[in-house]
Structure formats: C-alpha cells, structure tokens
Amino acid sequence: MIRMALHVSAYDLRAFLRNRQSQFFTLALPVLFLVIFASLFGGSGHTTQVVGGRISTSLYYMPGIIALGVIAACFGNLVASVTAQRESGVLKRRRATPVPAGAIIGGRVLTAIVIAVVMSAVLLGLGWAAYGAHVPGRTALALAVTVVIGAASFCCLGYALTSLIRNEDAAVPTTQALLLPLYFISGVFVAVSILPHWLADIGEIFPVRHLANALLVAYNPHTTGLGFAGLDLLIVAAWGVAGFLIAVRKFSWLPLGR
Amino acid sequence: MVQVPLASSSTAAPKTRKSCRSKLAGKTGQRSEMDETVDERGADQMVTALAQAEPVVSVRGLVKRYGSREAVAGIDFEVRRGEIFAFLGPNGAGKTTTVEILEGFRQRTGGEIAVLGQDPAMAGAAWRDRVGVVLQESEPELGLSVRECLALYAGFYRAPRDIDATIDLVGLAKQAGTLGTRLSGGQRRRLDFALALIGDPELIFLDEPTTGFDPSARRAAWEVVAGLRRLGKTIFLTTHYMDEAEYLADRITVLSAGRIVAEGTPRTLGGRDHMTSAISFTLPADLQARDLPAGLRPLAEPGPGGLTVLRSESPLVHLQMLGNWALGRGFDLPDLDVHRPTLEEVYLSLTGSPSEQDHQ
Numbered sequence: 001m002i003r004m005a006l007h008v009s010a011y012d013l014r015a016f017l018r019n020r021q022s023q024f025f026t027l028a029l030p031v032l033f034l035v036i037f038a039s040l041f042g043g044s045g046h047t048t049q050v051v052g053g054r055i056s057t058s059l060y061y062m063p064g065i066i067a068l069g070v071i072a073a074c075f076g077n078l079v080a081s082v083t084a085q086r087e088s089g090v091l092k093r094r095r096a097t098p099v100p101a102g103a104i105i106g107g108r109v110l111t112a113i114v115i116a117v118v119m120s121a122v123l124l125g126l127g128w129a130a131y132g133a134h135v136p137g138r139t140a141l142a143l144a145v146t147v148v149i150g151a152a153s154f155c156c157l158g159y160a161l162t163s164l165i166r167n168e169d170a171a172v173p174t175t176q177a178l179l180l181p182l183y184f185i186s187g188v189f190v191a192v193s194i195l196p197h198w199l200a201d202i203g204e205i206f207p208v209r210h211l212a213n214a215l216l217v218a219y220n221p222h223t224t225g226l227g228f229a230g231l232d233l234l235i236v237a238a239w240g241v242a243g244f245l246i247a248v249r250k251f252s253w254l255p256l257g258r
Numbered sequence: 259m260v261q262v263p264l265a266s267s268s269t270a271a272p273k274t275r276k277s278c279r280s281k282l283a284g285k286t287g288q289r290s291e292m293d294e295t296v297d298e299r300g301a302d303q304m305v306t307a308l309a310q311a312e313p314v315v316s317v318r319g320l321v322k323r324y325g326s327r328e329a330v331a332g333i334d335f336e337v338r339r340g341e342i343f344a345f346l347g348p349n350g351a352g353k354t355t356t357v358e359i360l361e362g363f364r365q366r367t368g369g370e371i372a373v374l375g376q377d378p379a380m381a382g383a384a385w386r387d388r389v390g391v392v393l394q395e396s397e398p399e400l401g402l403s404v405r406e407c408l409a410l411y412a413g414f415y416r417a418p419r420d421i422d423a424t425i426d427l428v429g430l431a432k433q434a435g436t437l438g439t440r441l442s443g444g445q446r447r448r449l450d451f452a453l454a455l456i457g458d459p460e461l462i463f464l465d466e467p468t469t470g471f472d473p474s475a476r477r478a479a480w481e482v483v484a485g486l487r488r489l490g491k492t493i494f495l496t497t498h499y500m501d502e503a504e505y506l507a508d509r510i511t512v513l514s515a516g517r518i519v520a521e522g523t524p525r526t527l528g529g530r531d532h533m534t535s536a537i538s539f540t541l542p543a544d545l546q547a548r549d550l551p552a553g554l555r556p557l558a559e560p561g562p563g564g565l566t567v568l569r570s571e572s573p574l575v576h577l578q579m580l581g582n583w584a585l586g587r588g589f590d591l592p593d594l595d596v597h598r599p600t601l602e603e604v605y606l607s608l609t610g611s612p613s614e615q616d617h618q
Contacts, residue, residue, distance in 0.1 A: 018437075
C-alpha cells in the first residue's frame with residue numbers, strides 16, 4: 001500500500017511539474033507574492049507588532065506567504081488537478097485497476113505535502129537571501145511540523161471541496177474566490193494588527209488564519225520555547241478532520257459533470 | 259520507477275511458457291500457478307473443460323432502476339471464455355449501465371451476476387487484477403507520456419505485461435515518448451487499449467471503443483481488438499455500430515430500452531438467415547409480372563421505379579428459374595439485383611427505430 005502510494009506519487013509529481021497552470025499558481029505565485037509584499041511594505045524601518053515585540057515587516061510576510069504556498073499546493077492545486085482527473089475519467093480508470101483507493105489518494109496527498117515542504121524551503125531560502133530572514137534553530141522543528149500539519153489538513157479540505165465541485169472549469173475560480181478574501185483577513189496579505197476587529201474576528205473562524213498564525217509563532221524570533229502554537233494547530237487539524245469526513249462521504253471516482 | 263524493470267522481468271517467464279502451450283491451454287484462464295502444475299494432456303483438458311463450462315460473465319434477471327426509470331429491465335446473458343461478445347443497442351438502451359455494473363462501478367437494483375466467478379459489487383483487488391477496462395470516455399493521464407502512463411499502470415498489477423511489447427501491440431511505438439494529451443483521438447484510444455491490457459487481464463470490457471472515430475481510425479481500432487482475440491482474451495464489447503459488431507463479434511446480444519430483443523451470431527441474429535432475399539429487376543416493356551413462370555408469380559410484387567421484386571426464401575432456385583425464363587425468351591435483365599437483409603436492417607427492425615417501416 002505504501003509502496004503503491006509512493007509509485008502513484010512519483011508520477012503525480014512528474015505530471016505536476018509539467019503542468020503550466022500548476023507551475024504558475026503553485027510555484028511562481030507564492031514567490032511573486034513574497035517579493036511584492038516584502039518590497040512594497042517592507043522598506044527600511046517598517047516594523048510590525050507581533051507577540052513579544054516588533055519585527056521588520058518584510059520578515060512578517062515570510063510565515064504568511066509560506067502559509068499561502070502550503071495552501072496553494074495542498075488546496076488550490078489539489079482541487080484543480082483532482083477535479084480534472086475525475087472529470088476526464090482518469091480517476092475512474094485508475095479505480096478499474098487493482099490499485100487500492102487509499103494508494104491513489106495517499107499518493108496525491110504525499111505529492112502535495114512534498115510540494116508544500118519544498119515551497120516552504122524555497123521561500124525561506126529566498127527570504128534569507130533577499131530580506132535577511134532567518135529561522136531560529138530552536139523552533140525549526142515546530143516550523144516543519146506546522147507545515148506538515150497544515151499541508152495534510154488542507155489536503156483533506158481540498159478533497160472535500162473537490163467532492164462538491166461538479167466541473168473542472170469551476171475548480172480554480174472556486175478556490176481563488178474562497179482563498180483571496182481569506183488571505184486578506186487572515187494576516188497573509190495584511191497584518192492582523194491593522195485589520196478592523198470584526199474582520200479579524202471573521203478571519204479567526206477559518207483555518208488560513210490559524211495556519212498563518214502557527215507559522216508566525218514558529219518563525220517569530222521573539223517566540224520563547226519550542227514554538228508550537230498548540231491551539232492554532234488544533235484548529236487547523238480540526239478543519240482537516242471535518243474536510244476528511246466530508247470527503248469520505250462525498251468523494252466520487254466517476255465524473256460528475258457529464 | 260523501480261517497478262518497471264521488476265515487472266517486465268517477472269512476466270517474461272510465464273509468457274514464454276504460455277505461448278508454447280496449446281491454444282486451449284491458453285484459454286483455461288487459470289493463473290500461472292496452474293500452468294506450472296498441469297502437465298499431462300488429460301489433466302490439461304479437464305481443467306480446460308471446467309474453465310470453459312463456467313461462463314466468464316453470467317447475468318440473471320439484472321435490473322437497474324434510477325428512481326422510477328428502469329434503465330435495465332431484467333436481462334439474462336452469458337459470455338463464454340475466449341469469445342468476443344457484442345452488446346449492441348442504440349444510445350440509452352442501457353448498455354453502459356450494464357457494463358458499469360459488470361465492472362463494479364455501479365450497484366444493481368436486482369438480479370444475480372457473476373464476473374470471473376465473483377460478484378463485481380463485492381470484488382477486490384485480486385479480481386481487478388484479472389479484468390481490463392476501456393472506458394467510453396476517458397482522457398489520457400495528464401502530463402505523462404505513453405510509456406509513463408503504461409509504467410504507472412503496470413505498477414498497479416501483480417504480473418503486468420512487458421511495457422514496450424504492449425506499446426508495440428497497439429501500434430504506438432513511434433509515440434512512446436509523446437504526452438498522452440498530444441495524441442490524436444485514434445491514438446488515445448489505442449493508449450486506452452494498452453492501459454487495459456497492461457495487467458494481462460483475462461476479460462476486457464470495451465465500452466463503445468470507436469464512437470466518434472473516422473473510418474480509418476475505426477479500422478485501426480478493430481485490428482487491435484482482433485489482436486486481443488488472438489491473445490485468447492475474452493472481450494465484452496458494447497457498440498451502437500452494427501458493422502463493428504458484425505466485423506468483430508462471435509455473438510451479438512441486442513439491447514433496446516433495457517431489454518434484450520435478440521441474440522445470435524452475426525449471421526443468424528434476428529432470424530437473418532431465414533429472412534427473405536429481394537430479387538429485383540425491370541421487365542421488358544411488353545411483359546408484366548403475370549407473364550413470369552408459375553413458380554415465381556406468387557412471389558412477385560411491384561417495387562419502386564417500375565421494378566419487379568421477388569421475395570424469396572431460396573434465392574438461388576428462384577434466380578435459376580428467372581434466368582432460364584428470360585434467356586429462353588431471348589432477353590436480358592440488365593439491372594438484376596439480389597439483396598439479402600443487412601444486419602443493419604435486422605437491427606433497426608429489432609430496436610424499433612423510426613426507420614423500421616422503410617425497411618420492412
């Protein structure tokens with residue numbers, strides 16, 4: 001089963017790397033956002049209030065954009081590609097073979113998590129090279145664990161949303177319509193400290209805010225201890241479990257739109 | 259990637275052994291363990307007899323309802339080992355519903371079915387290992403080349419066929435490195451065949467394999483299917499093309515509005531072999547049907563454009579009478595034509611198509 005999931009994942013990853021849409025939305029866009037936001041608001045002397053003190057605004061954007069990269073890989077890209085696979089009959093044909101369902105889904109989830117981890121590393125490297133960002137070694141484990149928990153949870157949410165979308169053309173617009181407003185009210189594009197309270201409160205409901213916050217805690221140089229944001233991680237994981245339950249009930253191997 | 263060389267080396271041995279054995283042995287359908295232990299001719303024949311006694315697909319009283327609509331209204335049929343069985347019917351007759359139930363994709367409302375001895379609704383990976391499926395509509399794996407698609411699918415099976423040999427078999431050797439999505443429609447369908455074949459299944463479902471194809475692509479697809487027959491595979495084909503069923507099938511079952519309306523071989527379907535032939539010709543201007551010999555007169559009826567048509571159950575006898583009569587009187591019948599009912603006409607009359615009246 002694990003061997004089979006790895007086998008599926010190797011080919012899913014290859015297909016991912018050849019797809020222009022996923023290259024742009026998943027690989028290029030987070031880098032683009034990091035450069036834009038860090039350059040736009042991160043000029044010399046700009047700082048942002050975080051727990052325990054103030055940090056340079058360009059550093060503030062690092063964890064938020066990492067959250068965006070994780071979500072782009074595990075939610076946006078996953079919804080688009082799995083919906084396309086289902087509607088084109090690819091999932092149905094795979095299901096007609098002896099490969100276990102868990103290996104197909106597990107392989108795709110693994111692919112998303114690998115992309116998310118690589119993207120996080122790329123963004124950290126870019127931040128370090130261009131904006132003097134750094135990862136305190138003490139919280140490195142928390143950062144890695146947060147990325148993986150976030151990635152797995154958003155994969156579950158991705159499978160849940162895929163189950164509700166009937167048509168592959170609707171996949172990218174639907175994910176972007178959900179994510180763009182959430183990025184604004186969850187501290188990804190705009191610091192939470194400057195949001196009106198009611199908007200920040202709405203953002204509190206959704207997992208984007210908590211993933212961004214958990215990453216910020218793991219990344220913030222003022223953080224004391226190991227950097228695990230327990231409550232935020234719990235809320236992200238709870239969303240993941242909810243997504244999992246919806247996906248288990250609603251997921252279809254057969255095309256829905258035809 | 260590790261699976262690829264492993265897979266091809268593991269299949270090499272049983273393949274050679276199998277191909278050396280008699281055609282019957284190839285049809286037993288037992289997996290390689292059986293081939294190894296059965297050596298004596300007598301035992302071999304017994305296994306063959308047992309395996310052939312049990313149909314590959316057996317359906318009794320199959321019903322499928324969607325709400326109040328009955329898509330499949332209680333059908334029975336069997337598919338025997340090694341044959342190409344065509345399930346023929348117009349769109350909406352219930353063909354795909356039936357196939358999807360046999361493939362294990364849909365639950366039935368009622369009836370008993372066994373495919374390779376198991377209920378597809380309950381069957382697991384070991385059963386899927388023995389079944390190949392070509393879906394009516396499926397696109398290639400996105401972003402993978404022909405060879406990569408096959409390597410991916412080969413990894414799903416216990417004892418897959420050799421990848422390059424399978425690519426050769428469906429005639430895609432030149433396109434092996436091409437992305438599946440860049441193939442033409444006919445080439446994509448051949449990739450579908452290869453993917454259905456890579457696990458070396460005993461039974462292959464082909465659901466309308468040539469719908470929307472131009473004539474040359476259809477011919478090419480038929481050649482591939484004929485090649486599968488030579489490998490000893492049992493093939494369950496659905497189609498709404500009469501000529502496809504006639505060209506490929508050993509037996510045809512005609513489905514219309516969820517019911518079986520006829521069964522037979524392409525030659526006998528719908529009583530085609532007992533149907534009357536039409537012998538048509540134009541009589542010289544000074545003669546009429548009543549001038550024909552006594553044996554032909556009761557068969558004659560007026561046809562379109564001043565033609566005289568004889569409805570004959572023994573066309574050869576009646577042609578001879580007609581020829582002797584005409585030659586004896588010293589004239590020719592230049593537009594003489596003998597027409598046996600085509601399978602198309604039989605089919606249209608069976609499925610109650612609107613053009614039924616035109617043909618009867």
